[in-house]
Amino acid sequence: MNTDLQQRIHDAIANPKNLGEMENADSVGTVGSAECGDMLRMWVKFKQDDQGRKVIDRATFQTFGCETAIAVASVATELIAGKTVDEALSMSGADLSAPLGALPPMKIHCAQLVEGALRSALAPPTDLPAAAAHVPQATTLFDQLHSGNAPANKVKVVLKPIAKA
Ligand code: FES
Numbered sequence: 001m002n003t004d005l006q007q008r009i010h011d012a013i014a015n016p017k018n019l020g021e022m023e024n025a026d027s028v029g030t031v032g033s034a035e036c037g038d039m040l041r042m043w044v045k046f047k048q049d050d051q052g053r054k055v056i057d058r059a060t061f062q063t064f065g066c067e068t069a070i071a072v073a074s075v076a077t078e079l080i081a082g083k084t085v086d087e088a089l090s091m092s093g094a095d096l097s098a099p100l101g102a103l104p105p106m107k108i109h110c111a112q113l114v115e116g117a118l119r120s121a122l123a124p125p126t127d128l129p130a131a132a133a134h135v136p137q138a139t140t141l142f143d144q145l146h147s148g149n150a151p152a153n154k155v156k157v158v159l160k161p162i163a164k165a
Helices: 003-014 067-079 085-089 105-122 141-146
Strands: 027-033 039-048 054-064 132-134
Touching: 003 067, 027 105, 039 067, 039 105, 054 067, 054 085, 054 105, 067 105, 085 105
Parallel strands: none
Antiparallel strands: 027 039, 027 132, 039 054
């Protein structure tokens, strides 16, 4: 991984945006990566914009994933704010991770994990990218870890919820 990309990922995870569970979300999607076993959940809240369109007001995430997945989710949740469902669904993992720069091949699935969670929240599970497998919803990611849907060797990281506005 080049140093510029490493620095952008480092900067993103030093101050991740939109991290944590969202109360009163309109939709939620969770996926697990078939490639690495990591998991990511995304919550989405909609609003009506000035033109009467239903758009994404905000999105938040939690993950048991690598630094790249956290960094991509952080920038992606900012990118999709204000977009319609169709506009957000038209974005690929590469689009969602674009602010970080091009990811190396071994990290592309990390962006696909974010894309998969977004698609799971916005569209039927049959629309998931190949690298992501749909994980049945549970109350929390911890529930899923304890249910055996995540590998035992993954470090459990407690992510603090976002402060209410
Ligand atoms: Fe699993 Fe990055 S290595 S999401």
